[in-house]
Amino acid sequence: LEAASRHKSQFLANMSHELRTPLNSVLGFTELLVDGIYGELPDKAKTTVARVQANGRHLLGLINDVLDLSKIEAGQLTLALEDYxxxxxxxxxxxxxxxxxRSKGLSLAATVAENLPLGRGDERRLTQVLLNLAGNAVKFTERGAIDILADAVDGHFEIIVRDTGPGIAPTDQALIFDEFQQVDNSSTRQKGGTGxxxxxxxxxxxxHGGTIGVESVLGSGSTFRMKIPIRVGEDVKAA
Known part of the structure; x- marks a missing residue:
């Protein structure tokens, strides 16, 4: 079973690469069209190309998720450690x-403590994590506010994303960090995504040697909290 799982992960990684290459080409050409490299487009054509571009980027995001997961499962994801x-x-x-x-009329605020030390870790991957948390907060919140807070506590960075969204039931809180899991209600399913x-x-x-978790009351919003060591050592570079 372990060998079969490794083969599956390797297949998904290879397939994701094969899908990304032509999709990046499609997105590149749509970018040229939008920029008017081939001449000014009629308004209807601009709208159509913009939709192609938006859906292409969405598809690329889904492919990247599958690729990341397959790399993790195959033990091929490594951290590029640097100061950040x-x-x-x-x-x-x-x-x-x-x-x-802004388009949803939501308040978005960020508070970063003063004089935080430089961290050491994979800046791109940590940005990916925070983008996922904040993106979910905006996506699932229909009114109110999203707050992002960052501080240093006991040798760790603590980053919090708090929203006034629909909240998450206790039974779902235990599942949302598992692969292919989403909160199981109709409004959430309509938002899409791979889980x-x-x-x-x-x-x-x-x-990174850290932890991530959620505190939530159904109907009263959610608070996601991640804690990571300020300085990550070379011994944690591989998944």
Whole structure:
């Protein structure tokens, strides 16, 4: 069974690579069309190309999730350790999710403690985790606010994402960090996704020697909290 699982993970990794290459080409050409490289497009064509681009990016995100999970399961995901700024990770995340929050009329605020030390870890992967948490908060919250807080406590960075969304039932809280799991209600299913984002985030945080969890009351929002050592050692680079 273990050998079969490894073969499955390797197959998924290879297939994801094969899917990403032509999709990146499609996205590249749509970008050229949007930029007017081949001449000005009629308004209807612009709308159509924009939809192709948006759906292509969504599909690429799904493929990347499958690729990340297959790499983790095959033991091929490694951390690129470097010095990083938690403040920069938070700012990058806010920049990425702010347009959707604004379009939904949501308040989005970030508070980063002053004089935080430089961390050592995989900045790109940690940004991926925070983007997943903040993106989910914006996606599932229909009114109210999302707050992102970052501080250093007892040798660890503590990053919190708090929302005023629908909340998560206790039975679902035990499942959402498992692969292919989503909160099982109709409104959540309508939002789409693979159910892999939190599972991948958990593995990335654990690879850093940290923890991630959720506190939530159904109907009263959710608080996701991750704690990671400020300085990650070379011995935790591989999954």
């Amino acid at each position: 700024s938690v403040g920069q990770i938070v700012r990058s995340t806010v920049t990425a999710v702010e347009p959707l929050a 892999l984002g939190l599972a991948i985030s958990k593995r990335i945080v654990e690879m």
